[in-house]
Amino acid sequence: MMNFRAIKVIYLHEMLRFWQTLFQSIASPILSTALYFVVFGAAIGSRISNVEGVSYGLFIIPGLTMLSVLTQSISNASFGIFFPKFTGTIYEILSAPISFYEALIGFVGAAASKSLFLAAIILITATFFVDLNVAHPFWMLAFLILTCVAFSLFGFIIGLWAENFEKLQIVPLLIITPLVFLGGSFYSISMLPPLWQKVTLFNPVLYLVSGFRWSFFEISDVSVGISLLMVIVFLSACIGVVAWIFKSGYKLRQ
Amino acid sequence: MSSIVSIKDLSKTYNSGFEALKNINLDIKKGEILALLGPNGAGKTTLISTICGIVSPTSGTVTVDGSDIITDFRKTRQMIGLVPQELTLGAFEQVFQTVSFSRGLFGCKQDDDYINQLLKDLSLDDKKDIEVRALSGGMKRRVLIAKALSHEPQILFLDEPTAGVDVELRKDMWKIVRQLQDKGVTIILTTHYIEEAEEIAERVGVINNGELLVVEKKELLMENFGKKQLVIELREAAKEIPHTLHKHNVELTDDGLNISYTYDTTNEGSNIQEVLKEVSDSELLLKDIKINQSSLEDIFVDLVKLK
Missing domain, CATH: 3.30.70 (Alpha-Beta Plaits)
Incomplete structure (x- = not known):
């Protein structure tokens, strides 16, 4: 018998922090999206010709959304589980009749929800600057949800692994941000020299952005099927690690 | 009296190699107040953390009301409330919120009347909308007790409940403990203050270096070893x-x-x-x-x- 009430209270408890800082939660993505549009869309974008038939202002929307979704999923989920470890309140979750997976659903579900909310705000803000049409709304949502869940899981793993704030920040800062910037968020890889195009193919974020962009404009750097496969592979890998953590009790129960 | 917690050959060695518990055997009787007495680092907290599910045992078994704490953890943890030694509380939650959260974690239906009554019993009713971080140490301790009692447990563990607590709260606490006992709650407290054990406990267990040296009725202990x-x-x-x-x-x-x-x-x-x-x-x-x-x-x- 699942402890649904526990999942619910963990989820609501995690969302509470979000609602308590609602202004900040909404204002900061609106502001950063607006800034990107002013700088990349209007100022620089006006000097860039269309990218594969799409105006530069439109072209950056999927990448911009992914940048925020990836970093926020990781930071929300990792902070969500790290904080109780740091303050010691984790004792309550460990001593409650909750399985690891129930706690996971509560924490990761909340982090993924926040990211979805954030993505919605960014996309709505974008419509004020450009005329945004989504070619494949179903696939757009599918890519978005899968990414939110996968990277929230990834964040949860980082939050479990991290013993201090430095470790908590290091992965989003030193790995995710460069991968997103170099993964074709703001350019098409066809703009790169051939060697760098090959190197970029090793960047997993490329596949996320490319697939996501395809759902908007039907243009992509790699085929959509491969993009979807990569998202699912990453999600499965995270689930695999989580399952291992559960079995071994890694860093949760001594 | 039948035993409600039964500990058999329980040992715990931490990853660091530290042997915190060595082959502990203990039966805790239903409805009693048991004090676990021992110096700092004796293994008291490890013992109760193991029963509560926070620490995994290395070997041995613990059953609570006949159910194994690992294979049947939902049932056993449902019966247990724990007041930890440290004042570990989320900073930004309000008192009522955090107590209600605890109740939900244990899978109990939301019951605002019960929580309100609980806060009243613990003299927290005028603090229920205050953020936890604004409370004094003593009040935080009360909130921790309220959280531990939020799901109406049958067994209550109090880990060093009076560390850093003033006389008034200590008296209140013993009053609450006795009231709980009247309701049939089994209470296990750890302490390194002997007077505390002498004052409140019916049985006393002495732990040192991870070994349970003796468990005896307080009077018998004094008679036998005195x-x-x-x-x-x-x-x-x-x-x-x-x-x-x-x-x-x-x-x-x-x-x-x-x-x-x-x-x-x-x-x-x-x-x-x-x-x-x-x-x-x-x-x-x-x-x-x-x-x-x-x-x-x-x-x-x-x-x-x-x-």
Whole structure:
């Protein structure tokens, strides 16, 4: 018998922090999206010709959304589980009749929800600057949800692994941000020299952005099927690690 | 009384190699107040953390009301409430919120009336909308108790409940503990204050270096391990103990003004009468006679030293 009430209270408890800082939660993505549009869309974008038939202002929307979704999923989920470890309140979750997976659903579900909310705000803000049409709304949502869940899981793993704030920040800062910037968020890889195009193919974020962009404009750097496969592979890998953590009790129960 | 918690051959070795618990066997009876007494680092917190599910045992089994704490963890943890030693509370939640959160974690249906009553019983009713970080240490301790009782547990663990707590709260706490006991709740508390165990517990377990040295009814413990001492004060200092007294366990203080005779309380063959007779037959002049009984503290110190 699942402890649904526990999942619910963990989820609501995690969302509470979000609602308590609602202004900040909404204002900061609106502001950063607006800034990107002013700088990349209007100022620089006006000097860039269309990218594969799409105006530069439109072209950056999927990448911009992914940048925020990836970093926020990781930071929300990792902070969500790290904080109780740091303050010691984790004792309550460990001593409650909750399985690891129930706690996971509560924490990761909340982090993924926040990211979805954030993505919605960014996309709505974008419509004020450009005329945004989504070619494949179903696939757009599918890519978005899968990414939110996968990277929230990834964040949860980082939050479990991290013993201090430095470790908590290091992965989003030193790995995710460069991968997103170099993964074709703001350019098409066809703009790169051939060697760098090959190197970029090793960047997993490329596949996320490319697939996501395809759902908007039907243009992509790699085929959509491969993009979807990569998202699912990453999600499965995270689930695999989580399952291992559960079995071994890694860093949760001594 | 039947036992509600049954611990068999429980050992815990941490990854660092530290052996926190060594082959613990203990039955906790339903409805009793048990104090686990021991110096810092003795293994008290590890023991209760293991029963509550925070620490995984290395070997051995623990059953709560007949259910195994690992295979049947939902049932056993549902029955247990834990008040941790540290004041670990989320900073930004309000009192009512955090207590209600705890109730939900344990899978209980939301019940605002129950939580309100609980807060009232703990004198927290006027604080329920205040953020936890704004509370004093004593109030935080009360919030932790409220959280532990939020799901109406049948067993309550209090880990060092009076560390850093003022007299008033301590009295309140003992009142709450007794009220809970009246409702049939089993209470296990850890402490390194002997007076605390002496005041409230029915049975006392002494832990040192991960070993459970003894578990006994408080009175029996004092009787079995306690010693009594007959002290005879003299008007004039004696130079030596009269040779007739040598066969007894008698000592003379350095100033020669006190003769003490130590005997076990269980020893029916204590020779008080003989000792007194021989003192009166001697040339010693008596000033006063008194009897000292060892406290739980003396017993504790003896037990810990012995090992």
